Amino acid sequence: MSASTIRAIRRKKSGLSEVKLVVLGATGVGKTALTVRFLTKRFIGEYDHQTENRYKNEMMVDGEPVIFEVLDTCPKVEGAFPKEETLHWADGFMLVYSITDRSSFNYVKELRQRLRHSIATSSSTSTHQMPYPVLIVANKSDLIHLRQVGTEEGEIFAKENDDGFAEVSASDHVTQVSEAFDALCREVHAFRRRSKQSLLDRMLGNKGGIKNDTNKK
Numbered sequence: 001m002s003a004s005t006i007r008a009i010r011r012k013k014s015g016l017s018e019v020k021l022v023v024l025g026a027t028g029v030g031k032t033a034l035t036v037r038f039l040t041k042r043f044i045g046e047y048d049h050q051t052e053n054r055y056k057n058e059m060m061v062d063g064e065p066v067i068f069e070v071l072d073t074c075p076k077v078e079g080a081f082p083k084e085e086t087l088h089w090a091d092g093f094m095l096v097y098s099i100t101d102r103s104s105f106n107y108v109k110e111l112r113q114r115l116r117h118s119i120a121t122s123s124s125t126s127t128h129q130m131p132y133p134v135l136i137v138a139n140k141s142d143l144i145h146l147r148q149v150g151t152e153e154g155e156i157f158a159k160e161n162d163d164g165f166a167e168v169s170a171s172d173h174v175t176q177v178s179e180a181f182d183a184l185c186r187e188v189h190a191f192r193r194r195s196k197q198s199l200l201d202r203m204l205g206n207k208g209g210i211k212n213d214t215n216k217k
């Protein structure tokens, strides 16, 4: 039995849902600030870390307990892309840019492209061809006077890609930041339901095919 099957059985037994999210974006856009804000409700101004961090915490979403695993990435070189294994590890993706930094928005656009390509080429199953959960997050909305990326631009980009969108401030917002993570969590749950249904459809479809072939003989 594979490790993921054992994990799924344990999860079912305990009645807890497990959701793995990866937070991606250029350096300094507030990935850590958002993650820490969500998990602890606190805003800590400066973080001294040069590596990626993985956090695990149980949170309530729509009155149900969810175990969140959040991978806060840290691009070592400006413009570097995440490893394939990171992309395959995650159930959902949060792509963060800062409204004060147009180049970080451009980086999110490249990341989105890379993500689509990576998932499309990694598997030929129909599950992976379905829209997977991505939330585009425009951070630092408190710094209006330094704005370089309009809200509409972010919204349009997210819509073009069938993604969710949220404009937040990790420094000022508690509820909105939580809502963004909750929305992504809901998308992961919806994706799992669709995947299950698609698998079932394919299985039933195959059975139908066998029946028809048998009838022909």
Ligand SMILES: Nc1nc2c(ncn2[C@@H]2O[C@H](COP(=O)(O)OP(=O)(O)OP(=O)(O)O)[C@@H](O)[C@H]2O)c(=O)[nH]1
Residues within 6 Å of the ligand: 025, 026, 027, 028, 029, 030, 031, 032, 033, 034, 044, 045, 046, 047, 049, 073, 074, 075, 139, 140, 141, 142, 143, 168, 169, 170, 171, 172
């Ligand atoms: N004004 C304001 N500052 C923010 C906000 N979010 C983060 N910051 C600040 O932006 C800086 C970078 O925040 P981090 O959370 O370390 O950004 P990061 O994306 O994790 O950065 P790397 O780990 O270097 O990739 C820090 O000085 C934060 O205090 C925000 O919503 N508003």
